[in-house]
Amino acid sequence: MTATGALPGPDGRLRCPWGLSAPDYLGYHDEEWGRPVLGDDALFERLSLEAFQSGLSWLTILRRRPAFRTAFDDFKLTAVAAYGPAERARLLADAGIIRNARKIDAVLANAR
Known part of the structure; x- marks a missing residue:
């Protein structure tokens, strides 16, 4: 060392x-x-992943990041902001991400 x-x-x-x-x-x-994290979508992704990380290890989030990107349309703000009840239900059923309703709701609210 x-x-x-x-x-x-x-x-x-x-x-x-x-x-x-x-x-x-x-x-x-x-x-x-x-x-530095630059660009609205990139900042939105980092903010969202940090929220999902709360109470978990960052390694858990890194390993699931590809699934998060797929589930949240690559964290494109305009796409996620348009999510409605059907997309929320889809996210809550997606075993590839952290299925915490409060965290999902926070990401959707932040996008809007």
Whole structure:
């Protein structure tokens, strides 16, 4: 371990220890963590995923992110803002995402 707490990864590059704790974290650490999130849809996605993460690990959300993107039309604000009762019911039945009614309702309200 270096004085900064960083550890060498499989490629020899230094990374935060949490970034090496699971394969899913490696790409997130290298490509996303600590970088600005730009654009309304991208910010909406991050806000939504952070809301779903509440009470859970970020790793759980990262592993389900492809299913979330599919379920929420890639987090396109205009698409999600138009969701009605049928889409809400579909989301509540989607085993690929976190099926918490309050969190789903919050995402729909935030889109609107």
